[in-house]
Amino acid sequence: MTTPSSNTPIRLLAISTYELGQQPLVLARIAAILNSAGIEYSLCDNSVDKRTFTRLEDFLLEDQMPPTHLIISVPMHTATQLARAIADRARRLFGDSITIIALGLYSKVALASSSSFDQAVASGNRGEILSAIGVDPQSTTQKNETNLIPDRSKLPGLANYAHLIEGVEQKVVGYVESTIGCAHECLHCPVPVVFGGRFKAVPLQTVLAQINELYQNGARHITFGDPDFLNGPMHALRIARAMNAAHPDLTFDATVKVEHVLENRWIWDELSTLGLKFIVSAFEHTSDEILKRLGKGHTRSDILEALSLLRQKGIEVRPSLMPFTPWTTRENLLDLVEFLFENQLVNSVDPVQLTIRLLVPLGSLVLGEADIEFGPWNPEALSYEWHSSDPAIDDLQQKLASIAEDAECDDLDPFTVFSLMREAIYRRFNMPAPPHRSIPTCESKPRLTESWFCCAEPTKSQTNQLGSPSEVGCQGQ
Numbered sequence: 001m002t003t004p005s006s007n008t009p010i011r012l013l014a015i016s017t018y019e020l021g022q023q024p025l026v027l028a029r030i031a032a033i034l035n036s037a038g039i040e041y042s043l044c045d046n047s048v049d050k051r052t053f054t055r056l057e058d059f060l061l062e063d064q065m066p067p068t069h070l071i072i073s074v075p076m077h078t079a080t081q082l083a084r085a086i087a088d089r090a091r092r093l094f095g096d097s098i099t100i101i102a103l104g105l106y107s108k109v110a111l112a113s114s115s116s117f118d119q120a121v122a123s124g125n126r127g128e129i130l131s132a133i134g135v136d137p138q139s140t141t142q143k144n145e146t147n148l149i150p151d152r153s154k155l156p157g158l159a160n161y162a163h164l165i166e167g168v169e170q171k172v173v174g175y176v177e178s179t180i181g182c183a184h185e186c187l188h189c190p191v192p193v194v195f196g197g198r199f200k201a202v203p204l205q206t207v208l209a210q211i212n213e214l215y216q217n218g219a220r221h222i223t224f225g226d227p228d229f230l231n232g233p234m235h236a237l238r239i240a241r242a243m244n245a246a247h248p249d250l251t252f253d254a255t256v257k258v259e260h261v262l263e264n265r266w267i268w269d270e271l272s273t274l275g276l277k278f279i280v281s282a283f284e285h286t287s288d289e290i291l292k293r294l295g296k297g298h299t300r301s302d303i304l305e306a307l308s309l310l311r312q313k314g315i316e317v318r319p320s321l322m323p324f325t326p327w328t329t330r331e332n333l334l335d336l337v338e339f340l341f342e343n344q345l346v347n348s349v350d351p352v353q354l355t356i357r358l359l360v361p362l363g364s365l366v367l368g369e370a371d372i373e374f375g376p377w378n379p380e381a382l383s384y385e386w387h388s389s390d391p392a393i394d395d396l397q398q399k400l401a402s403i404a405e406d407a408e409c410d411d412l413d414p415f416t417v418f419s420l421m422r423e424a425i426y427r428r429f430n431m432p433a434p435p436h437r438s439i440p441t442c443e444s445k446p447r448l449t450e451s452w453f454c455c456a457e458p459t460k461s462q463t464n465q466l467g468s469p470s471e472v473g474c475q476g477q
Contacts, residue, residue, distance in 0.1 A: 010133055012041040013067040017082035019047065019075065021162035021450020022175035022223060026073045026103065026124065028150030033126045035151055037135055042067070046082065048156045053089055066094050069133045071121075075104040076190070077359055080113070080382055087116035101132050105190040106382070109361045113379040122194045123180075149209050157217065162450040164221040164251070166277070171221040171251070173448060174214030178207050178239050182227035184257065186282070187295040187365040188322065188358055191227050199231045208242050215247050221277070222252040223448070229254035229279075233264050237271070244274040251275040253448075257282065258298035261306040268313040276315055277446040278348075281306070283319035286339045287332035290325055293369060307343060316445050318348050324357040324397045326372050326386050330429050333393065337422050342437050348445050351417040352408075355401040360384040396428050 012034065016024035027043045034041045044055055059066040070090050072083040080102075087100050087110070099118050102110035107120035121128045126148065127137040164171040181199035185192040211222060222243065229236050236254075243250055256279045261268075268276075285291055286300045298306075310317055323336055337354065340346050360366050360374055360383050367374065367384070375385030388394045400421050407417040419436070426433035 008068055010039050010069060010135070011065060011067045012039060012069045012071065012133060013044065014041060014071040014073070015044045015046060015083075015086060016073040016079075017046045017086065018079040019045075019073070019175075020225075021047070021448065022173070022225065023152065023155055023158055023161045024073065025150060025175055025177065025225070026075065027155060028152040029124065029148070030071060030103075030129065031151040031154060032148050033129050036126075036148070037130055039133070039135070043154050045156055046086070048160045053086070056086075056090055056093055059093075067098060069099045069101065071101045071103050071129075071132075072110075073104050074102045074106040074110045076106060077361075077382055079104070080106040080110050083110060084114045084116070087114055091116040099133070103129070105194055106361065108363065109382050112362055112377070113382055147203060147206055149206055152213065152217075158214070158219055162223075162448045164253075164277070164446060164448060165444075166446040167444050170449075172218045173221045173223055174211070174217070174219030175223045175225055176207055176210045176214070177225050178202055178229065178236060179226045179231045181231075183231045184228065184297070185295065185365065186297075187293070187369070188284075189227075190361060190364075192365060193361075193363045199227075201232055201235045204235070204238055204242060207239050208246065211243050211250070212246065215250065220250060222250060224252060224254040226255060228257050228260060230256050230260040230264055230267070233260075233267055237267060240271055240274045240276070251277045253278050253280065253446075255280045255282075258296070258302050258306045261310060262298075262302060265309065268310060268315060272313045272315055278316040278318055279310070280318050280320060284322040285325070285328075285332065286336045287327070287329075290322075290327050290332065293325070293327055294322070295365070304343070316348055317345075318350075318447060319345060319353070320356075321349065321353040322356050322358055323354055324388070324393065326358070326388065328388060328393055330390065330393070333396075333425065334429075337418070337425060338437070340418065341422070346415050346418040348447070349414070349418075351404045351414060351421065352401075354418070354421055355397060355404050357397050358386070360386065392428050396425060399424055399428065 014027055014030045016027050019026065024045050027045065031041065031043060049055065058064065070087070072086055074080040074083045083102065090098060090100060100116055101119045101121055102117045103121045103124050105122065107122050111117045111120040119132050121132050130137045158172045158174060162173050164173055179199045179201050181195035182191045183197060183199050185197045214222065240252070243252070252275055254276070258281055261281065282296070283303050284294060284296055286303065288299050291299060307317055321336070323333060340349060358366070362377065364384070372386065378385050403420050403424060404417065407420070423433050
């Protein structure tokens, strides 16, 4: 491709496709970085705008100067699948006059999956982003990376994003991160591929400044999006204390590993008092063999112990799962689904979780598993190929994904959806489904309105929205 001339002013468009239903912090960080360097930019959140293709075409139809650089956020599998379609469209429209950059944990995966991408920037720190667009970071106003406060002023308002549902009440949600990176190296996770088991804390005052701004903009619940909120337990506690002191009516949720739940038993009473409503925790499976293969650091019995401990403190758990792996058997798949019913978890798990299949992207630590011979890299699937030794299990994954997506469209309650999935599993295995060992409950557990997760394939509605109209437009400087 042809890099824009050094005499051509930089005009940058940054796009987010999917950030788990949250206002995209990545765009706010980019805005702050570009503000500090005096660079012209526009922002577009495709999850809200729903007209990204049209927005790109408008540059030509309205005889505008097209962007010289396009940054597309690729923090996860779902976002990358959508980002690739945007990159391909931009390349067809603008040819070699534009530099297209993939930004995020899946940046190298994106680069390998489409020739439309020119560069991959993994961690997204200030120096990397400025260097990628041809600006010497040393030539601009210096900023401590972790002290840089994201600029959300040009993003769609919080009301456009996920809300907390608790009973009949809904709360506007704001999204922040208290740490960057992660201290752990779970083999299936893309985070250690980039951060290598390291993390850095975002200073308390920087986090609190963001929370104060989000509160002023209507947020009454905060999601901490760190890969693990308890990477630094005392740092997390100081932030929760400061947030509660400033805004006693704010509640929050966070992501925490099972082993951290048990290692930090002392923290849960206080976090509950400070407003913690639920945690997301990567249970992944109930098979100890699979958990060991994934390097999770916990067992089936640990999951039960963590559930009991948190529920005693009034804190609900919303597990994330990975049912389909090369080591999944009929027996451990049935155990997983029965575990959800027996432990009253079906109202705490998004049905799509029962469809998740192990992804093995470029650089995945799972590739080191000696007893698994993975197939070739599949750029369409963004993963190395693998198949179950039991064809019925591969068939089931596709069937359950179809049930989950149809149920999302029909707005079915989780118990009904999981019951349909449970019946489908037993039917595929030619087994009679035993009676439920749990009953439907009317109990409403706190949750966010966004139900799709990072390892799922994009839904039809997500794919369609790339070109559909919306009243909410891209925001420019």
